[in-house]
Amino acid sequence: MSNGKNVLLEVQNLKKYFDTPRGPLHAVDDISFKLFEGETLGVVGESGCGKSTLGRTILRLIPSTAGKIIFNGTDITHIRRKDLRELRKQMQIIFQDPFASLDPKMSVFQIINEPFKIHKLYKDKQERFNRVTELMEIVGLDPHYIINTYPHELDGGRRQRIGVARALALNPKFIVCDEPVSALDVSIQAQILNLMMDLKDELDLTYIFITHNLSVAKHISDDILVMYMGKMVEKASSDRLFENPLHPYTKALLSAIPIPDASYKGKEAEVLQGEVTSPVMPSENCRFSPRCPLAREECFSASPEFVEVEDKHYVACHLIKKCNN
Ligand code: SF4
Numbered sequence: 001m002s003n004g005k006n007v008l009l010e011v012q013n014l015k016k017y018f019d020t021p022r023g024p025l026h027a028v029d030d031i032s033f034k035l036f037e038g039e040t041l042g043v044v045g046e047s048g049c050g051k052s053t054l055g056r057t058i059l060r061l062i063p064s065t066a067g068k069i070i071f072n073g074t075d076i077t078h079i080r081r082k083d084l085r086e087l088r089k090q091m092q093i094i095f096q097d098p099f100a101s102l103d104p105k106m107s108v109f110q111i112i113n114e115p116f117k118i119h120k121l122y123k124d125k126q127e128r129f130n131r132v133t134e135l136m137e138i139v140g141l142d143p144h145y146i147i148n149t150y151p152h153e154l155d156g157g158r159r160q161r162i163g164v165a166r167a168l169a170l171n172p173k174f175i176v177c178d179e180p181v182s183a184l185d186v187s188i189q190a191q192i193l194n195l196m197m198d199l200k201d202e203l204d205l206t207y208i209f210i211t212h213n214l215s216v217a218k219h220i221s222d223d224i225l226v227m228y229m230g231k232m233v234e235k236a237s238s239d240r241l242f243e244n245p246l247h248p249y250t251k252a253l254l255s256a257i258p259i260p261d262a263s264y265k266g267k268e269a270e271v272l273q274g275e276v277t278s279p280v281m282p283s284e285n286c287r288f289s290p291r292c293p294l295a296r297e298e299c300f301s302a303s304p305e306f307v308e309v310e311d312k313h314y315v316a317c318h319l320i321k322k323c324n325n
């Protein structure tokens with residue numbers, strides 16, 4: 001417990017490797033963290049860093065290779081199929097592309113109603129209809145106009161609101177938001193982000209918010225975890241990460257924000273040079289070493305430990321020393 005809050009999710013040394021003809025691809029490699037009830041953990045990194053795979057592994061949409069996932073005090077790492085179904089009510093996902101994630105042959109009513117059919121809830125038709133319309137209103141959609149429309153008839157913002165309504169249908173505690181605003185026009189992104197923040201407070205939700213956009217992560221997250229090629233490289237409160245980024249990769253990501261956030265006092269944009277390490281059978285080095293402007297000999301032979309360098313601020317870099325408290 002921290003600040004009176006319980007740990008809702010604990011991930012311990014989680015790994016997800018995929019078999020490839022060249023050997024195992026280390027998509028998620030030794031990830032550990034705790035997420036408290038009502039908080040949002042932003043997970044950021046470039047595409048291919050493993051952040052979406054991490055979200056799907058936590059939700060048990062794909063099996064893990066090693067490690068533990070503890071949700072609400074229960075180890076769900078190897079939970080049986082029939083228990084997984086019950087767990088699905090508490091853990092949901094919102095996808096990046098609302099157009100691709102909504103069945104074009106289903107009406108808005110059918111899409112939001114689908115979880116009730118799967119879980120055999122609300123057998124009374126009127127009760128079910130009322131719940132669907134209630135969910136639509138919660139996410140700012142007017143049932144009167146769109147309940148019988150189809151996804152292709154709606155704009156991206158409304159489609160994503162339908163995705164959010166569907167995710168909320170079973171009253172979950174926890175939602176993995178996988179790049180939920182990346183496919184939307186900039187003008188609509190803020191509306192959806194604000195909706196998600198309001199819903200979090202009103203419905204007491206806990207989020208993992210996956211994004212490649214650090215400004216978006218800062219806007220919505222309590223803490224931010226930065227991933228690079230499957231590894232954790234830095235984790236801190238979102239304010240602290242912007243005030244005092246320590247890992248060279250985090251600094252490069254922050255410097256690349258087009259209009260630098262006023263809270264990050266970094267220098268001009270840093271263009272990363274060098275090859276991206278292959279995640280297939282990676283060697284025991286710092287995975288960022290081929291691109292790191294500060295790399296030195298030990299970086300090419302040993303993987304840095306992920307250590308606490310100031311209160312609740314963790315970094316994996318040979319140049320950053322562990323705090324002594
Ligand atoms: Fe750069 Fe070395 Fe730190 Fe890796 S361990 S981020 S290569 S300085």
